[in-house]
Amino acid sequence: MIHFNRPYMTGAETEYIRQAVAGGKISGNGEFTHRCQEFFERRYGFGKCLLTTSCTDALEMAAILSGVGPGDEVIVPSYTFVSSALAFVRQGATIVFADSRADQPNIDEQSLESLVTPRTKVIVPVHYAGCACDMDAVMAVAERHGLIVVEDAAQAVDSFYTGADGRRRALGSIGHLAAFSFHETKNVISGEGGMLVVNDQRFARRAEIIWEKGTNRAEFFRGEVNKYGWVDVGSSFLPTEVVSAFLWAQLEHLDEIQAERRRLWERYLGFFSGLDLAALGVSLPVVPAGATNNAHMFYLLFPDLARRSGFIAKMRERGVLAVFHYLPLHSSEFYRKYSKTHRPSVPERELPNCNRYADTLVRLPLYCGLAPDQDAVLAAAAESLAQ
Numbered sequence: 001m002i003h004f005n006r007p008y009m010t011g012a013e014t015e016y017i018r019q020a021v022a023g024g025k026i027s028g029n030g031e032f033t034h035r036c037q038e039f040f041e042r043r044y045g046f047g048k049c050l051l052t053t054s055c056t057d058a059l060e061m062a063a064i065l066s067g068v069g070p071g072d073e074v075i076v077p078s079y080t081f082v083s084s085a086l087a088f089v090r091q092g093a094t095i096v097f098a099d100s101r102a103d104q105p106n107i108d109e110q111s112l113e114s115l116v117t118p119r120t121k122v123i124v125p126v127h128y129a130g131c132a133c134d135m136d137a138v139m140a141v142a143e144r145h146g147l148i149v150v151e152d153a154a155q156a157v158d159s160f161y162t163g164a165d166g167r168r169r170a171l172g173s174i175g176h177l178a179a180f181s182f183h184e185t186k187n188v189i190s191g192e193g194g195m196l197v198v199n200d201q202r203f204a205r206r207a208e209i210i211w212e213k214g215t216n217r218a219e220f221f222r223g224e225v226n227k228y229g230w231v232d233v234g235s236s237f238l239p240t241e242v243v244s245a246f247l248w249a250q251l252e253h254l255d256e257i258q259a260e261r262r263r264l265w266e267r268y269l270g271f272f273s274g275l276d277l278a279a280l281g282v283s284l285p286v287v288p289a290g291a292t293n294n295a296h297m298f299y300l301l302f303p304d305l306a307r308r309s310g311f312i313a314k315m316r317e318r319g320v321l322a323v324f325h326y327l328p329l330h331s332s333e334f335y336r337k338y339s340k341t342h343r344p345s346v347p348e349r350e351l352p353n354c355n356r357y358a359d360t361l362v363r364l365p366l367y368c369g370l371a372p373d374q375d376a377v378l379a380a381a382a383e384s385l386a387q
């Protein structure tokens with residue numbers, strides 16, 4: 001069976017974990033954590049970076065920092081992972097779901113203005129498949145209404161956006177806050193892991209306190225204060241050095257990982273571009289002007305649910321695991337209940353593009369080490385499409 005994902009190891013993970021253990025400091029905020037954080041700050045021009053135990057945790061930190069509470073509204077696409085909304089639900093906020101674009105699953109930036117009310121506090125653009133949302137449009141709406149932008153950049157490591165000003169900026173460096181994931185299904189991994197990026201300096205000091213259980217412990221260890229104590233809310237959001245050591249082994253090889261993933265992605269694109277997909281009503285991913293492809297994911301879009309289900313079944317018969325993706329959050333069991341007590345102040349509307357991606361999108365295997373098996377995936381796909 002060819003799996004959909006296999007976690008890739010660079011080979012240095014166990015050596016760095018050994019070093020972390022030998023160093024005798026295996027709690028968080030140590031040497032490997034600092035190395036990883038500085039790597040991101042330097043390489044991508046991010047503001048303050050704080051490693052977390054997951055992207056979900058980083059989003060929870062962002063939700064606390066944004067100050068949302070009961071009665072406040074947060075605009076989130078419905079076609080995303082649960083955590084993009086859940087982090088704000090935990091603060092008691094009301095979720096206002098946005099539709100996806102017609103040409104790709106990212107948030108429909110044209111719809112944003114009509115979703116903003118006096119209660120809106122935050123917009124969460126999710127860079128689906130590592131492909132940039134229209135950040136000029138998102139930031140313009142946010143600026144007009146004084147909103148905080150939290151980029152869900154879980155899938156978006158090493159991807160970029162060029163807006164109208166011609167500046168090429170890394171995803172995760174544009175919003176006031178951003179969250180990354182190093183879950184084993186992402187491009188660079190630590191098993192479970194994530195990172196909060198604080199681009200708006202207003203939030204920098206408080207972010208560190210929330211990260212360290214509501215204490216100013218980090219300042220104490222830097223010698224900035226002579227004792228530390230309980231100064232705010234927070235939790236234990238920081239990963240152990242064992243996890244950071246693992247992540248460092250990945251970051252050292254980020255360029256190779258990305259080069260290999262991009263080769264696999266380009267091979268998919270080249271192959272499928274050579275088939276008459278239009279005749280089958282199947283379409284390929286679109287990377288809009290200004291966005292880049294970080295080869296997080298390769299997907300096909302089928303004309304309807306039945307044909308997608310048929311394709312997945314035929315691929316499985318041929319030994320290849322191709323998988324669909326999100327179920328719309330707005331029709332989830334949890335949200336149905338939650339929205340009875342947390343009603344958005346904008347009328348509920350249909351989200352036809354979100355529903356369509358939920359029914360028609362299928363992802364193909366993509367991981368470092370797939371190369372020897374990619375021919376088999378392509379052959380299985382060609383046969384499954386023709387059948």
Ligand SMILES: *Cc1c(COP(=O)(O)O)cnc(C)c1O
Nearest residue numbers: 054055056081083154181183194
């Ligand atoms: C993976 C993912 C998350 C959650 O990441 P964790 O590190 O598993 O918490 C959140 N949002 C999106 C868009 C994701 O793809």
